Amino acid sequence: MIQLNSSSPKKSASLNHQAVADPPRPAASVILLRDKPGGIEAFLLERPQAASVMAGVWVFPGGKVDREDHEAGQGENEAQTIKRAERLHARLAHESVDPPQAAAFMRAALRETEEECAVRVSIDAIEGWSRWITPRVPSMSTKRFDTFFFLAALPDGEEARHDGEESVQGLWASPIQALDRYWKREIMLAPPQIMTLIELSRFSRVDHALKHAGARLLPHIQPEPLEAADGGRIVAYPGDEAHPIAQALIAGPSRLVWRDGRFEPPGGRFEDFFTGLGFA
DSSP: OOOOOTTSOOOOOOOOOOOOOSOOEEEEEEEEEEEETTEEEEEEEEOOTTOSSSTTOEEOSEEEOOGGGGSOOOHHHHHHHHHHHHHHHHTBSSOOSOHHHHHHHHHHHHHHHHHHHOOOOOGGGEEEEEEEEOOSSOSSOSOOEEEEEEEEEOOTTOOOOOOSSSOSEEEEEOHHHHHHHHHTTSSOBOHHHHHHHHHHTTOSSHHHHHHHHHTSOBOEEOOEEEEOTTSOEEEEOTTSTTSSOOSOOSSSOSEEEEETTEEEOTTOSGGGGGTTOOOO
16 A cells, blocks of 8 residues: 655645536446455545546546447357346446446446556456436536446455556555545545445445445435535535435435535534444
8 A cells, every 4th residue: 555645735626617518428437445454445546637537536446438348248258247237237226227338337347447457357246336427517527427336356366556647646545544534635535436435434344345235226326516605515415405316325424515625524524424324
């Protein structure tokens, strides 16, 4: 695990107020996990400052679904891909993605993970975790994405690393450690990563997180952005009084509030990230 320089400038971001007319672009991301004596760790990558999307933000490996990801392969691996895609489709709360499209998201997830951090994950080792669709007024970008997040255990013998192009640093950290570094402004995170790390902090073992993921409907998260009186923003999630979906779909706070160049829980304290969470 890398040691971040605590004397580096404190991290903050700019809030976007521009509406985006383009439809969300399909994308896929893999949350690589590993077991350590102190609990699970997740792998994060820092996007370069010159990146057109999420510059300087720490993200999970991933990227856009390309044309090649829609092309079926051959042989036994393709049969397994179809089987896994049908299983993912059965778990979708919204049937706006058919099995062939689900397969494309899964192929993209595996391809991007190998390209960005040199880790090869088999199709039968990933589990759908969540689906996030960027609102028409994105908070930290001027682009919209329809992103499927997948969980995967780091395969034996594999070593995750940054590629020096799509990312400039890599970091293994427990979910709470990553959020603590965010809170101390050592790293910058976007809301999907924040909320994912909050939810993953409930689990002490990778297999527990994978089992939980496979047993539920895939949460379909479309954040509801609300402009605040001070020029900032509130981002509400399902279960919040300001969101059209009354039932909470993910653990953690029902909203995040933009303050001083980043998103925080409404109470303004680090521990408010974890209010009401149970641990497994």
